[in-house]
Amino acid sequence: MAVVFDRPKALIDVPFHYCPGCTHGIVHRLVAEAIDELGIEGRTVGIAPVGCSVMAYDYFACDMIEAAHGRAPAVATGVKRSDPDNLIVFTYQGDGDLASIGTAETVHAAARNENITVIFINNAIYGMTGGQMAPTSLPGQVTQTSPYGRDPKACGYPVKICEMLSELEGPEYLERVTVNSVANVRKAKKAIKKAFQNQIEGKGFSLIEVISSCPTNWGMTPKDALKWIDDHMIPYYPLGVYKDRTGGIDKFAKKEDK
Amino acid sequence: MSEKVLMKGNEAIAEAAIMAGSRHYFGYPITPQTEIAAYMAKRMPKIGGTFLQAESEIAAINMVYGVSSAGKRVMTSSSSPGISLKGEGISYLAGTDLPAVIVNAQRGGPGLGGIQPSQSDYFQATRGGGHGDYHILVLAPSSVQEMAELTIKAFDLADQYLMPAMVLADGTTGQMMEPVSFDFQIKEPPAKPWATTGTKCARPHNIANSLYLDPEKLERINNERFKRYEVIKANEALAEEYLTEDADIVVAGFGIAARIAKNAVQEARAQGIKAGLIRPITLWPFPEKPFAEAAKHAKRFISVELSMGQMIEDVKLATECKVPVSLCYRVGGMIPSPQQVYEAIVNAAKEVK
Secondary structure (H helix, E strand, O other): OOOOOOOOOOEOOOOOOOOOOOOHHHHHHHHHHHHHHHOOHHHEEEEEOOOHHHHHHHOEOOEEEEOOOOOHHHHHHHHHHHOOOOOEEEEEEEHHHHHHHOHHHHHHHHHOOOOOEEEEEEOOOEOOOOOEOOOOOOOOOOEOOEOOOOOHHHHOOOOOHHHHHOOOOOOOEEEEEEOOOHHHHHHHHHHHHHHHHHHHOOOOOEEEEEEOOOHHHHOOOHHHHHHHHHHHHHHHOOOEEEEEHHHOEOHHHHHHHO | OOOEEEEEHHHHHHHHHHHOOOOEEEEOOOOOOHHHHHHHHHHHHHHOOEEEEOOOHHHHHHHHHHHHHOOOOOEEEEOHHHHHHHHHHHHHHHHHOOOEEEEEEEEOOOOOOOOOEOOOOHHHHHOOOOOOOOOOEEEOOOOHHHHHHHHHHHHHHHHHHOOEEEEEEEHHHHHOEEEEEOOOOOOOOOOOOOOOOOOOOOOOOOEEOOOOOOHHHHHHHHHHHHHHHHHHHHHHOOEEEEOOOOOOEEEEOOHHHHHHHHHHHHHHHHOOOOEEEEEEOEEEOOOHHHHHHHOOOOOEEEEEEOOOOOHHHHHHHHOOOOOOEEEEEOOOOOOOOHHHHHHHHHHHHHHHO
């Protein structure tokens, strides 16, 4: 009997600690599938963040580093520069990590077009610490630290990372995807694989923002959470390619052409 | 290459790091150590190395963390306010048992302070500087020659004991020019089988990590680390002793303060006062033995510092407070004169008569 669906080799056979219905598991799998298909596990180093995926270092079979909160792009820069011709380096970061405490590291790794792959999980909440307001929490979103709903007058507006980074000349590839349906999972897989392929080809900084769900801290069933992505997250965070320099989606290239 | 070249202390550190095999340097501009970054920016591209001006001191130390995780020698440098920013990363390096070399060309503080020399980061350096129970190796050069020597030693010790090592210089030793010889025997760095260099699909994955959610495990790891620190204390403490065998008055000072104090000790001897000098070269581990020995016959200790009195606490601990210890100091970027130290020696001599 032929095996048609199996655990990717780049994932270790251990149970995840994630909550039921959390989409981290799907994204871990997509990253591992990309690593398997590109045959790069033996030369890949992953950087885990501080946040729900802090223990990703126990799940990926490649060499792993646990970074301080928000510093993964700087750590990745060091690892990549230590052996740029051989190592493939990815960071896996949440919204608090990448878009709040680590904003400077994110922006400057992108500005340098550092040849790394960044997987950015945007679920609009701090999951690990129990559901506080994130830099990406939506206006009006109720969290533990915005109990009356996020009020932009008091705490500002969400940070749109793909839009913001697309204003930089540096980065190679920025795409926002989601994983709330089979079709969207397939698109996310394609984007993640391309983000690794770009690094193999030396093209530079690739960031895939994955709109994700957090049923536990959103206070919803997993199914309702996936629907909430469609109804509330995607209207605020439109999916799509925000920059693809060698693929022709690049406002800087257009300016030069004129 | 035994001939001497005239160099600034900061440049000697940079060249020594390259000699020690460090091909990666990450920094952020801050006075008075920017010559290190400038030197690296010139040299690294010519020798296949990496110079990268980071977006912040925090990013720089985390880039260091990345290179060190991958098993390569790496250095960063800064001055006092920047070292505070690196504190987070230094704690993570210590908690992950990673080697790295950090240079601090100290300036006056606290806060933005000033840009003139200081030794007021002694506590920060010798007590770890960041959160958690840990130490880093701290080496204190007092000449441009030692800036080079101790930088190489810092790389060796960091690799041997798997921990960060700091070269605790100051604005004076960084900026002054002296002849320096780079006639060093460079040791081959030890193998680093723990490094995250890619598994080649030939071994289980390596993890560079300081997170232990199981408190029993975290306690055990802290205890193991501190056992290693005991080995370092027993084997690596270093000091220069000058005329201490029969000294009544023992002056203690490190770095530039020791050079000033040495002049004062010589003057005191010329005037018939039995003065001597202990110059700690390692500040952590603190060289307790020469102090304990000197305390058997000395009547007074004087700690000469460019701080409000920080090393003086270690002098008191090392001498078990058996002999009075006084402080001779200037701060804020001011430097004690040999005359000030000489007068402190004369006053101490009067008290013990």
